[in-house]
Amino acid sequence: MTGKIVRIQRFSTTNGPGLRSTVFVKGCPLTCHWCHNPEMQESKKQLMVYPEQCKACGFCVKTCENGGHSFVDGKHIVDRTNCVLCGKCEQMCPHSAIELAGQDVEASEVLERLLRDRPFYDSSKGGITISGGEPLAQFNFTKELLQLCKAEGLHTCLDTSGWGGRAAELVEWVDLYLWDFKESDPERHKYYTGVELEPILDSLQKMNDAGGKCLLRCPIIPGVNDRDEHLSAIAELANRMPCIQVIDLVPYHRLGVAKADAIGMHQDEFSSLTQEEKDHFLSVVTAKTNTQARWI
Ligand code: SF4
Ligand code: SF4
Structure with a gap:
């Protein structure tokens, strides 16, 4: 099965446990205002x-x-x-x-490239991560690549927004989801990401019910979702969903601004949180849940 990817990042340490290779697929139905990878939103080259x-x-x-x-x-x-x-x-x-x-590649070809770094995965308890873009927007390609990786005994992570309602169908081949949770207020979610919140929550519930596990990754963007109510809602979500192993609070970074320029687009720039603000938001979460929470 052919898919479209942008690149494979080797030796990555921020996309799941251990040393990993991350496959970035092209195309995403969301249009988050702070997107770190704007060159992966369009499905075309x-x-x-x-x-x-x-x-x-x-x-x-x-x-x-x-x-x-x-x-x-x-x-x-x-x-x-x-x-x-x-x-x-x-x-x-x-x-x-x-x-x-954007390059068209066969899933088997991607696997071949991933296997070259197997010694690093084995020695660090790492593996492979499929990210993007939104991997579920290329569902069949993502599924085949996960199946091939599991057949080789590799640890797999799937980095997803949960879009499309089919994340739970992949539970058998995903060791750990990296579930990007962006906004808890439905109207703001629609405004800042371009898609409705409810289907995302339904998808998370289905993945939970199917026995999946995830790190809940929450980008905290100044002026967008840096509100105590949102941080409290994250904690309450973790209390309702045993699938959430850890809450990762992810600070905003400006990488997307330069990449948007590089493709001839514009992306608004946001400010950064102070250490005091980060400490405060972490304390809001930890006051309401026993689920481990941290800034990454
Ligand atoms: S700018 Fe010119 S050389 Fe470069 S990809 Fe486009 S057509 Fe080809
Ligand atoms: S002019 Fe700049 S972009 Fe063009 S080939 Fe030379 S270094 Fe590369």
């Missing part, structure tokens, strides 16, 4: 250009037959109008300033 890495060598200008790159007053201008996403400029750039995000 996209040209990414990082101006801060460009050394103005001009190779891409000479290479592109469609006028995709030019320099005006020393500034690198990207014109995507006639870009056919051939990837020639990416191949020619000696400074990794260009990336074509």
